[in-house]
Amino acid sequence: MRNEPGDTRQRILEAARDLFAAQTYRAASMRDVAERVGISKPSLYHHFRSKSEILDSLVTPPIDELEAAIRAAESAPAGTDVRRDLLAGCLDVMLAHRRTMALLLRDASVYADESARVISRVTAFTGRAVDLLAGSGAGWRERVRAAQAFAAVADPVSQLPDVPVAELRAELLRGAGAILGLEPSA
DSSP states (O other): OOOOHHHHHHHHHHHHHHHHHHHOTTTOOHHHHHHHHTSOHHHHHHHOSSHHHHHHHHHHHHHHHHHHHHHHHHTOOTTSOHHHHHHHHHHHHHHHTHHHHHHHHHOGGGSSGGGHHHHHHHHHHHHHHHHHHHOTTOOHHHHHHHHHHHHHHHHHHHHOTTSOHHHHHHHHHHHHHHHHTOOOOO
16 A cells, blocks of 8 residues: 555655654754655755654644634633633633643743744734733733633643543643633533
8 A cells, every 4th residue: 555645745754753752853864854754855855845744734723713712712602701711712722732832831942033924823822812812901910810711721631641631631621721710610
């Protein structure tokens, strides 16, 4: 059975994610990725022009989904618990992309000059999430709590990879809700 081009591309992304996690984005080379996949370096360049293009291909889906979760919260009908829905929506995306989120949350080397677009998007969605969690007319104290709550659901996703998703999700939402002073959900 021959590998299809899309199959090879997916294998490259998986190998790169594993290498970036083990060595950091900066330390892993295109040669390392090619060797891990079992293809030549020129073959790798047929699929991706650069390591930053690989990174972009890895992080774009979860960033797109996080932005969609924030848009959904921004356009929620009146009477909706926007803060709780926003936290749950963002957390669900992060948990679905747990390994990729670890790159964004734990590897500072992904934030290099060649990945300025990634930095800009992460900064933008984080700012929008904090604004929604703080609420309109919020002062700096409310913004601090909102930033703390968003970090409370985001940071542990990559720090606790062995905790079952359902249990981790419930505890992270409980903790972030406590920071914001939300009543525990029934």
